Amino acid sequence: MHIPDGFLNAKAAAATGVLATAGLGMALRHVRRTLPARRVPLIGLASAFVFAAQMLNFPVAGGTSGHLIGAVLATVLLGPSAAVLVLSSVLILQCFLFADGGVTALGANIFNMAIVAPGVGYGVYILVRRMAGEGLRGLLFATAFAAWCSTVAASIACAGQLALSGTVAWGVAFPAMANIHMLIGVGEALITTLVVAALYRARPELLPDRLPSRPQPRYGELAAYGLLVAIGLAVFVAPFACGWPDGLEKVAVALGFESRAAMKPLVPSPLPDYAVPGVNSAVLSTVLAGCMGTLAAFASAYLLARFLTPHKTPPNGLEPGGNSLRA
Amino acid sequence: MRAGVEDVTALEVKHLSYRYPDGTEALRDVSFTVAEGEKVGLIGPNGAGKSTLFLHLNGLLPEHAAASPVIHIFGIPVAEPHLPAIRAQVGLLFQDPDDQLFCPTVGEDVAFGPQQLGLGGAELIARVARTLEQVGLRGFEQRPPFHLSRGEKRRVCLAGLLACEARILILDEPTSDLDPRGRRELKALLRDLPVTQLVATHDLELVVEVCPRVIVLDRGAIVAEGGTADILSDESKMVQHGLEKPHILRHTHPH
Amino acid sequence: MGAVLFAVSTVLLPRSAWAGYIAGGVVLILIAGLSRIPPLYLAKRLLSLEPFVLGVALLSLFQANGLGVFLAMLVKSTLCLFCMVVLSGTTTMSELLAVLTRLRVPGLLVTTLALTYRYLFLLVDEMERMRRARRSRTFIRRRFHAWRSLATIIAQLLVRTSERAERVYAAMCARGWKT
Numbered sequence: 001m002h003i004p005d006g007f008l009n010a011k012a013a014a015a016t017g018v019l020a021t022a023g024l025g026m027a028l029r030h031v032r033r034t035l036p037a038r039r040v041p042l043i044g045l046a047s048a049f050v051f052a053a054q055m056l057n058f059p060v061a062g063g064t065s066g067h068l069i070g071a072v073l074a075t076v077l078l079g080p081s082a083a084v085l086v087l088s089s090v091l092i093l094q095c096f097l098f099a100d101g102g103v104t105a106l107g108a109n110i111f112n113m114a115i116v117a118p119g120v121g122y123g124v125y126i127l128v129r130r131m132a133g134e135g136l137r138g139l140l141f142a143t144a145f146a147a148w149c150s151t152v153a154a155s156i157a158c159a160g161q162l163a164l165s166g167t168v169a170w171g172v173a174f175p176a177m178a179n180i181h182m183l184i185g186v187g188e189a190l191i192t193t194l195v196v197a198a199l200y201r202a203r204p205e206l207l208p209d210r211l212p213s214r215p216q217p218r219y220g221e222l223a224a225y226g227l228l229v230a231i232g233l234a235v236f237v238a239p240f241a242c243g244w245p246d247g248l249e250k251v252a253v254a255l256g257f258e259s260r261a262a263m264k265p266l267v268p269s270p271l272p273d274y275a276v277p278g279v280n281s282a283v284l285s286t287v288l289a290g291c292m293g294t295l296a297a298f299a300s301a302y303l304l305a306r307f308l309t310p311h312k313t314p315p316n317g318l319e320p321g322g323n324s325l326r327a
Numbered sequence: 328m329r330a331g332v333e334d335v336t337a338l339e340v341k342h343l344s345y346r347y348p349d350g351t352e353a354l355r356d357v358s359f360t361v362a363e364g365e366k367v368g369l370i371g372p373n374g375a376g377k378s379t380l381f382l383h384l385n386g387l388l389p390e391h392a393a394a395s396p397v398i399h400i401f402g403i404p405v406a407e408p409h410l411p412a413i414r415a416q417v418g419l420l421f422q423d424p425d426d427q428l429f430c431p432t433v434g435e436d437v438a439f440g441p442q443q444l445g446l447g448g449a450e451l452i453a454r455v456a457r458t459l460e461q462v463g464l465r466g467f468e469q470r471p472p473f474h475l476s477r478g479e480k481r482r483v484c485l486a487g488l489l490a491c492e493a494r495i496l497i498l499d500e501p502t503s504d505l506d507p508r509g510r511r512e513l514k515a516l517l518r519d520l521p522v523t524q525l526v527a528t529h530d531l532e533l534v535v536e537v538c539p540r541v542i543v544l545d546r547g548a549i550v551a552e553g554g555t556a557d558i559l560s561d562e563s564k565m566v567q568h569g570l571e572k573p574h575i576l577r578h579t580h581p582h
Numbered sequence: 583m584g585a586v587l588f589a590v591s592t593v594l595l596p597r598s599a600w601a602g603y604i605a606g607g608v609v610l611i612l613i614a615g616l617s618r619i620p621p622l623y624l625a626k627r628l629l630s631l632e633p634f635v636l637g638v639a640l641l642s643l644f645q646a647n648g649l650g651v652f653l654a655m656l657v658k659s660t661l662c663l664f665c666m667v668v669l670s671g672t673t674t675m676s677e678l679l680a681v682l683t684r685l686r687v688p689g690l691l692v693t694t695l696a697l698t699y700r701y702l703f704l705l706v707d708e709m710e711r712m713r714r715a716r717r718s719r720t721f722i723r724r725r726f727h728a729w730r731s732l733a734t735i736i737a738q739l740l741v742r743t744s745e746r747a748e749r750v751y752a753a754m755c756a757r758g759w760k761t
Binding site: 001002024041051092093098100162194197202 | 701
């Protein structure tokens with residue numbers, strides 16, 4: 001989901017730049033304040049790890065392959081602020097060293113993958129965790145669904161930015177991005193959950209939940225990132241989701257017609273009958289599919305967690321709430 | 328032993344014991360001294376506790392400060408608040424150079440230690456160049472670590488320690504994973520460096536060539552100590568502690 | 583040098599004038615020539631297209647004035663990509679970090695970027711080794727097992743990473759790292 005240069009207009013780039021800087025700044029401040037010195041190198045190494053993990057691809061449907069974002073994995077292991085930092089580092093390096101993702105789009109890429117993804121993921125994770133309770137099953141359930149949601153949320157933000165820039169019409173971008181990422185999200189959820197499950201078995205002490213002093217869900221952080229995400233959604237998605245931009249679309253159409261007249265009509269637009277969207281059938285059907293998809297993902301996450309949880313008590317008696325002492 | 332001026336004790340360990348968090352005993356009542364300028368080998372089977380011992384020598388272990396410090400480096404106790412001073416004097420060479428070489432370039436890594444000690448500017452650059460030359464890696468400042476051979480990485484780490492002007496070098500398996508040439512070069516380097524050294528190794532030939540004195544550690548306790556030739560020639564004792572008599576001593580002609 | 587190129591690329595973006603593109607292209611070709619980057623490598627980097635990028639580019643055609651948007655996008659992104667490839671080919675990581683420090687980017691971020699860069703190749707290498715080892719021991723080709731082994735590799739890598747992080751911390755402290 002790395003947006004290259006030239007796909008976003010100056011406005012979108014500036015807006016995302018501001019949001020990304022704000023989010024990253026918050027994350028840095030928070031990490032500096034709360035992270036013990038002993039874990040600072042871990043942030044750097046975790047970033048290298050996420051970078052490497054993002055290079056793996058897994059098959060999605062019919063020939064395409066998806067890539068891991070790793071936002072929820074980082075969030076579950078390190079907490080939301082550290083995750084923001086980790087993912088931002090990855091994106092910055094990818095941009096400058098590997099020309100993967102544009103410089104002007106860096107703000108957008110950071111906002112989508114390093115703020116929306118972990119932010120939404122963390123929120124969903126906490127919610128589901130509260131519902132599903134302690135224990136391995138709850139952990140895996142929350143992780144799976146959060147990973148799925150984070151991917152889809154990031155893609156929707158991305159679609160919004162593309163649409164706002166006039167690069168791709170919302171009516172095309174939203175269905176395309178959301179649908180594909182609902183599928184990719186399955187891969188992300190599956191891998192993230194399997195990794196967490198494997199860690200639980202091999203090195204439970206790496207999961208913050210298993211530490212003797214389990215950190216409380218950090219509502220302050222959640223609120224802060226939630227606010228940023230909300231602002232982002234308001235700027236990039238809301239205009240298309242509600243009726244207001246009918247006016248915007250009219251202007252775009254007018255401009256479009258103007259410049260089309262200016263340009264030599266060499267090749268007409270590939271689908272000349274495709275109406276400029278406000279709320280059209282493609283969007284509506286995607287929203288419906290999205291709702292169904294979300295429910296399906298929710299259920300699947302639960303089933304996955306059940307599938308991965310052993311029925312017997314683990315041999316080292318880590319079942320919480322159980323008292324292994326017998327009189 | 329050196330004659331003449333009274334020997335300064337570089338390192339003194341008195342009755343050091345340590346248990347891992349899970350309860351296993353790692354070190355049992357370890358006591359020994361190393362005089363300034365001495366080169367002492369520390370040998371023993373795997374799991375004897377060598378690495379654990381080393382982590383104590385610059386205060387990285389124990390996690391919680393002991394009641395009274397049992398280790399002294401040049402007279403300074405290894406405990407808060409002396410740890411910064413200790414770490415400036417103790418050059419610990421880790422077994423895996425990739426853990427120790429954590430900067431993006433060789434030059435930055437060698438400069439790390441002196442920078443933390445407050446050095447800067449032209450003097451810093453000069454010192455980096457000097458130490459790199461000392462270990463035989465002149466001009467390597469801009470190289471990224473990933474492309475170096477293991478021996479080269481080790482030497483960079485060594486340069487980093489020398490750049491801090493450490494007075495005692497503590498080396499954990501310096502010749503492991505090196506090809507014969509790398510081993511030869513490192514051995515020569517260690518032999519020629521006048522700094523006090525404590526070398527933990529499985530490479531018994533290294534010990535014979537570099538260290539006149541040797542300490543044998545097994546299951547967390549010192550089981551033998553003395554002149555290298557004597558200890559290493561005692562074949563039965565060597566085998567008893569998971570070692571063996573090195574070939575170099577099997578075929579020694581009296582010189 | 584790096585900072586200059588960086589500024590240039592940001593300026594390149596918000597324009598729709600064709601003359602500007604040509605001028606930009608010429609400048610870049612000149613710089614590329616000076617920078618001694620092998621032209622074949624440059625061509626390869628410019629031509630490799632990620633499916634996402636391709637997908638979005640094609641989707642942009644489906645709107646009013648789609649072709650104009652598509653072409654403009656293509657040109658802009660190619661130019662900027664060109665610029666970035668030249669940048670990454672000529673500037674070392676240390677220079678980049680120095681620029682960032684000069685721009686007063688917080689130390690924590692710079693340290694993180696440095697460590698990430700340093701250990702990136704090592705981790706990718708480890709990952710490749712693990713994949714190879716796993717591939718040489720895989721006889722059953724069932725779908726779910728493939729996913730499971732992928733996850734195990736990632737988990738293993740994670741464990742090794744966190745252990746290494748501990749050791750790096752020890753190494754940093756051993757050389758007097760002041761937080």
